[in-house]
Structures are given as C-alpha cells and as structure tokens.
Amino acid sequence: MENDIGLWSVLIAVLGGAIRVGTPFIFVSLGECLTEKAGRINLGLEGNLIMGAMTGYAVSYLSGSPWLGVLAAGSSGCVLGILHALLCQNKQVNDIAVGIAMMLFATGIAFFYGKAFIQPSAPHLPSIGFGNWSSSPVIKAALDINVLFFLGVALAPAMAWFLRTTRWGNAVRVVGESSDAALSLGMNINRVRLLSTMAGGGLAGIGGSYLSLYYPGSWSEGLSSGQGLMAVALVIFARWNPMNCLYASLLFGGAAALGPALQSVGINWGYYLFNAAPYVLTLVIMIAASSAKGTVRGMPGEFVK
C-alpha cells in the first residue's frame, strides 16, 4: 500500500513537473520555431535564456517588481537576437557557428554581471494555487501554477494563428520557404529574418526569467542545463508547428522532472541517469523524426538547400 502512494506521488510530481519545468521550454521552443520559420537557426538561444535569467533577476531585485524583470529579460533577449541576425546577414557567415559564439558571449556577460546577484533574493513571480482544495502537499505543490505558464499556453495558438492568417506571418513563412520567391515578391528578406530572430530571442529571454524568478527561483551559474539548446531539437520534433511545440515542451518538462520526483520518494539509485532522461529523449526523438532523404514534413524549405 505504501508503495502505491509512492508511485502515485511520483506520477503527480511528474505531471506537475511537466508544467513547472516545461514552461521555459514553451517560450524557448516557440521563439526558436518563429526564427526557424523565417529560415534561420539560432543556436544561441541558450545564451538568451541565461542572459534573460540574469537580467530578469537583477531587475526584479533592484526594482522590486518581478514583471519589470520579465520585461527586461525579454528586451535583453531581443538585443541578442538582433545581434545574431545582423551577424548572419552575410551569406558567408554560418548561422550555427554564430549561435555557438553568441551562446559563449551571452553566457560570459550574464555570469560577469550576475556575480553581484548570486546572494540577494529577488521578489518572485506570483503563482496561482489550484491545488488549495487538497490536503495533500504533493498535489498542492503540483498544482501551484505560475502565471507565465498560461501566457505560454496562450502564446502557442496565437503564434499558429499569426503564421497562418496574418500578412506578417505569411511573410515569415515565404522567407523561410523560399528566399527566391520572397525576393521576387519584393520582400526585404533580411528585415523579416531580423524581426523574427529578435522576437524569437525575446521569447527565449522571457523563458530565462521564469528560471530565475520562479523555478528553480534564484540566479546561479548552474541555472540552465541546456534547455535553450534542447529547444532546437524540440522544434524539429514539433515539425515547426507552434501547437506541437507546446505539447513537446510539456513532455520534456515531465521527462526532466522524473529524476527529482523519484528522489523525493526515496529512490536515489540512478539519480544522475534519470537527469539524462530529457537528453536521451531528445536524441531518440530526433532520430525517429529524421529521415534518410533529408527532408522532414513541415520543414521550412530554406533548410533543404
């Protein structure tokens, strides 16, 4: 019987974790999705995430308002996105290499200026306790849901609608599908890509602020463990579809919550192995989602070349 309760609480903790750990994934993967829809890969979103976490935390601490922190985190992400887009405007510059460089640079800057904010504690983002009806602390903890999660959930259909119906959304898709077609329509390819990379970078920054302002909820140098990079794989798995990005993010959140959930019921064996679960999952998914022919359904046409 006791074992039964243990298993249940693991399941609830994993479901709660899907929401709690998955929220930053939603933002980063939607950001990457938008950037890739315009035909460019930004591998530097990991840097945006860490930078967003640092600025969000610092601004929240200095101003006392976590929402101002979120805004600052988004803006810092936008700046990094613009930098990436400007560097990549030249054909001879490889966008993946620039992404790696941006990641190194942004992480360095964030750690440099973040040194001063490791100790103090900043005001957190509010959450809504949906589990207050329950007396079980496990359910309470699992249903304590942050406001940013709902923002992320709303953002996914909004982005799908934006890409499908609006004029700007169509411009993004045309540029991503075929730069030649976009040119013949007289579009400014670089500007569309700049704006998409900027907006995508901003979303990743917001995702970062969630890390430092809600869960885990403090700024430290080991805060991100590659979520920004996994988002790139996640977008491939989601076939460049914003709604799928949302579901995939929740799946990843659950996978990442597996290790801590098992530890909380006293299963310590293999804690570090379970920590690798999201990475293994990503790899398996990437292998399954790829095809020997090189094209994947839903992939923006510019990547096929």
Next chain:
Amino acid sequence: MLKTVEIWCLSLGALLLSMLLIAAFIFTTGNSPSEVFHSLYRGAFGSWFSWQNTLVRAAPLMLTALCTALPARVGLIVIGGEGAMVVGGLTAAITGIAIQDAPSFMVMSAMMIVGGGCAGLWILAVGALRHYRNVNETISSLLLNYIAIAVLNFLVVGVLKDPATLNNPSTYSIGEKNMITSIGDSSVHWGLVYGLVVCLAMWFVARRTTFGFAADVTGGNIRAARLVGLPVAKIVLLSCFLGGAAAGLAGVIEIAAIQGRANSSLNAGYGYAGILVAFLARHNPLAIIPYALLLGGIQASGGLLQRAHDLPDATVAVFQGIIFMMILSSEMLYGRIKFLQPKSMIS
C-alpha cells in the same frame, strides 16, 4: 600563397578588433584597459611559471579542437568535444583501474587505445546519424555531451566511487606508477607533446594525403565527391572517429597526467573552448597549435585578473565570446579585399 596571407591578415585584423572591443568592455568595468592587458600578458606568457600554466591548459585544447576541426573539414559542425573528452577519460580510468598492476607502459597504451577508441566511436555515432539519417550533428553531439556527463556523475557517485574521495567524488586511482610524468623539472607534463604530435600528424593527413584531399572535396561539395566515386560514408565516419579519438586522448591525459582518477574535472569546459580554437584556426590542424596557446594563455591569466583587478572569472568567457564573434564576422571579408586576391586570368 596569397590565400595564406589573406587568412593571416584577416585573422590578425579580427584579433585586433576584438582587442579594441575587449578594451572598451574593460573600460566600462572601471579598470584601465592597458593595465588589464598587461596583467593578461603577465598571467599568460610573462614568466616561466605562467608559461607552464599556459602550456598545461593548451595541451587538452589542441586535442579537443581537433574534435571540431576534423569533422568540419567534411562539412559537419560537431560540438561534442566535451562529451568525447569525458568518455575518453572515463573509459581510460576504468581500464587503468582494471589492469593497474600490469607494466606501466602497457597500462598507458591500453588507456590510450580504449579511451581514444571509445571517444572516437562516440563521435563516429554522430557522423553516422548525420550521414545515414540526416540527424543534425550539432545538436546530437551536444546532447551526447550531457549524456556523457550524466553517465560520469552516475558512475563516480556509484559503482566506481572511491570512498576516500568525499568532497569531490572520484573513481579509484589508476596507480601512481601509471601516471604521465612531467617534462624535466617543469610542471608541464608529456601530454603537451602528445597534443603537438597529434596536431602535426593530423595536419599531415589533412594536407599531404589522399584521404585529406578526399575529405576536403567531400566538405566542399558532397555531390561532386559522390560523382567522382569517393567513398563519402567512409570519409565522413573516419573524420568523425579521428576527431572524437583526439578529444578522448585529451581525457586520457587529464586522467593520467593530472588527476590520476576520473571526476568532474573531465567536464571543466575544455571541450567547449576547443570549439573556439577550431574556428579560430579555420579548422587547420597546424594553426590549432598557436591558437590553443593563445586561448590557454587567456584562461591561465584568469586567476591573475581576479586577484589584481577584482574581475570575476567570467571575464575570460566574455573575452572568448568577443574573439569568437569577431573571427566569425571576419569571414564575410574573405574574397572581398582586392589586393589580397590572386590576379585573375580572365579580367
């Protein structure tokens, strides 16, 4: 010839520009750029002591840089040096522990073969996934880094843990007699020589052998390579294997020359710094040597910057990031500067 001049001019220009940006960055922190640059020089190359520090750091960088540079020659951007170094070091440590009573020459050889081989297969898997299944090699190699580190952590706190190592969980020791010794009475170990030899050998392979030429053709245009009947799959896989084996050797050296046991020092960031070295060197194994020294020097001076100017250790990362971005930006100038171009036959 003119092409080499072009590469040197543009790389130097990019380095100078990054120095300017770094100076501006230092200025914003309220320090004097000239004083910080002086400390940077003193901490990296100013004395025999700092030279030793730089050389010890440059040795693994040369090897991990090859993990990005060799696959890059066939057109793959692999950033799995960190994971390959962990795999190489971990498997080498297990080998060393298992046969530590054998003659030390045999232990060393076995560690190098097992460590290099396993790490080579680790990156070969990345190449195979790319070649046969079109899995993005950059992301898969990065995911493998995290997986390798998780396995390392799992083993050093579990089955392989030496109970005597409480604060920094590590495996059992491979035995004092099996360690790589220092060169003369310096603190520089023979691992540096391994790094130099491997870089030179890889330069020879890349520039002077049929295989190297075939790899460059494959990297330049894979369809052309297929058309002329090159064994593209073999070339891609072998390049990945060699790159992984080099990074694995860096792990073996870290175990056998410094730690004597496997622990988290294997994922201290040499793999990621190696990516930067490879791009600085434009994936030329010979050019990796001076750039590994430069990067090793910058990292070696981090301690001095912290003591003398109160700059946090992340300063070094900022410098590296600026240099990396400037070098990549300089790519757009190749073929654009008139007097560096060969005279065209048809004008």
